[in-house]
Amino acid sequence: MMKNLTDAELLSLVRKENDEKAFAILVLRYNVALYKYIYARVRLEDDAKDILQEVLISCWNNRHNIQNPEKIFNYMCRAAYYSVIDWQIAHKKILARQTTLLEKxxxxxxxxxxxxxxxxxxxxxxxxxxxxxxxxxxxxxxxxxxxxxxxxxxxxxxxxxxxxxxxxxxxxxxxxxxxxxxxxxxxxxxxxxxxxxxxxxxxxx
Missing domain, CATH: 1.10.10.10 (Winged helix-like DNA-binding domain superfamily/Winged helix DNA-binding domain)
Known part of the structure; x- marks a missing residue:
């Protein structure tokens, strides 16, 4: 069964055949861990879900550029890390802008x-x-x-x-x-x- 395949085998199907089912299995394996990682840093449920969705979409769109198939989770974590940084930068600017407006x-x-x-x-x-x-x-x-x-x-x-x-x-x-x-x-x-x-x-x- 496909769910018994290794990460590398699943990613091979994703890269060579654009197999969405194989990608879905990879997502099921790691989405909870990724969500916990993201949520621990943003502390907002909806934002964490949005970031997770962006990360997974990015992984799918860049599936042909993943160099080490055996470390797909590491790749996802890096993508999540950079997405969280983008969110934090944007969020800080939003809070600063709102504070300035309310003070004025x-x-x-x-x-x-x-x-x-x-x-x-x-x-x-x-x-x-x-x-x-x-x-x-x-x-x-x-x-x-x-x-x-x-x-x-x-x-x-x-x-x-x-x-x-x-x-x-x-x-x-x-x-x-x-x-x-x-x-x-x-x-x-x-x-x-x-x-x-x-x-x-x-x-x-």
Whole structure:
């Protein structure tokens, strides 16, 4: 039976025949351990699940580049390690940005109710950014969170300036669609809050 095959044998099927069943068996062997590893570092269940999914997708997409079939778990752990680092960097920037915004907001100008709505919106944006592929996420963070120019981003990631522009446009479109699809905020209120609370910040849409 396939489940009795070694990691190397399963990975051989995955690489040579694109065998999804063989890959599923590898996932079943290690997904719990990977999840525990990720969760221990992020302490957020939904985020840990999202990171795990990204890691597994990355492993499948890069299956032909895995050099040592007998150490597939080590490969998965490295992928998880780097994904967690990306999450931690993004999460720290999010918390710093939110803290700065709340410190600057005057209570008389920004009622508590509006602050809570703005925080909820930012959380939804954060969730959508975390789901982006690696290139889109890095380009979006560089542009919106780090305020880098199109030229700087293109140079940093070896992309054309037009590709950077297109990537940012697609990322913003995804975020707009996410917020509109949730039906928790009208387009009018969405744009008003963006201008009122987030003008000049990472989340201007």
């Amino acid at each position: 907001d005057e209570p008389s100008t920004f009622p508590v109710e509006n602050q809570l709505i703005a925080v909820e919106m930012r959380e939804k944006v954060d969730t959508e950014v975390a789901k982006m592929n690696d290139t889109m996420r890095k380009v979006f963070i560089s542009s919106r969170w780090e305020s880098k120019s199109i030229h700087e981003i293109a140079q940093e990631y070896g992309l054309s300036e037009q590709t950077v522009k297109n990537t940012i446009s697609l990322a913003l479109k995804r975020i707009r669609l996410r917020l509109q699809t949730d039906h928790w905020l009208s387009v009018y209120i969405l744009l008003t809050l963006c201008l009122q609370f987030l003008n000049g910040t990472a989340y201007m849409i």
